[in-house]
Amino acid sequence: MPKINASTVAEHRAQQREALIGAAIDILVNEGATAVTPTAVGARAGLARSSVYQYFNSSAALLATVTEEAFRRSNQALTNAMAAANGPLERVEAFFRESLRLGAEGAHRPAAALMSAGLHPACQERLMELHLEQVEPFRAAVREIGVPDPALTADLIAGMLHTALAAADRGTPLDTVTERTLALVRRCLTTGGQHEPRGDGR
Structure with missing residues (x-):
């Protein structure tokens, strides 16, 4: 032993x-x-x-566990960040802010590597299930805001998150990427591009 x-x-x-x-x-x-x-x-x-x-x-058992772990660790951080937010817009912002922070730490890289790994179909299916579970709280917040065509809007905004993660990977300062991304998200989710009132006075 x-x-x-x-x-x-x-x-x-x-x-x-x-x-x-x-x-x-x-x-x-x-x-x-x-x-x-x-x-x-x-x-x-x-x-x-x-x-x-x-x-x-087996190698398959290792990859199956890594697939679960690639999301479990991030999910807890995202859940905590969104739970501390007030209102659906703030929850969306919290999801983006925490996703970018995690991305700067490299938390998205295991999932990205798995996505392009040509895994067994069952593992690929589970990977997609985990991804959908992770983004559902964000999508629910978008629906709650009441924007037109919320599913499409959520997909388009999620594209901004992927672009922001790529910018951070290329070396753009995280604070710059985060604040610019959040400004664009607010414009997309508030009527006429006007900012929704915030509890902190900003």
């Missing part, structure tokens, strides 16, 4: 599993989905391949 680095065996196993997932995500982002194998992941995490198989019995 490997040396225990936690107060209980359960905590130790949780730490090892987390290390393996982190290693798999790192390999996925930097080397692609085909490089995510038990041997490579174990080596990156500092564990023997036999130890990896205690948690994941």
Whole structure:
């Protein structure tokens, strides 16, 4: 049995599993989905391949878990940000602001790598389900605002988010990208381009 680095065996196993997932995500982002194998992941995490198989019995199992983790970590941050907002417009802004912050940290890269990885159809389907679950609170806020054709409007505004993430990836300062993007979003979602009154007086 490997040396225990936690107060209980359960905590130790949780730490090892987390290390393996982190290693798999790192390999996925930097080397692609085909490089995510038990041997490579174990080596990156500092564990023997036999130890990896205690948690994941195949490359497919690793990728399936990474697919879930690529969204779980971001979803919690997005949920917390939107819960602190007042009103649908502020929830949309919170979704964009937090998405851009997460993007600057590279949180979108695992999902982007998975999208272009040519995964098994079942994994691709789950990836799309997770994406739709992630953006539904944003789409619900757009519907609540009452804009015409809210589904199309949400799709078009989501395109701005993708463009903003790309701009941040290219090195445009995050604050600049965020404030300019939010200004455009407000114009799209308020009547006649006028800003909706805000609780903070801005």
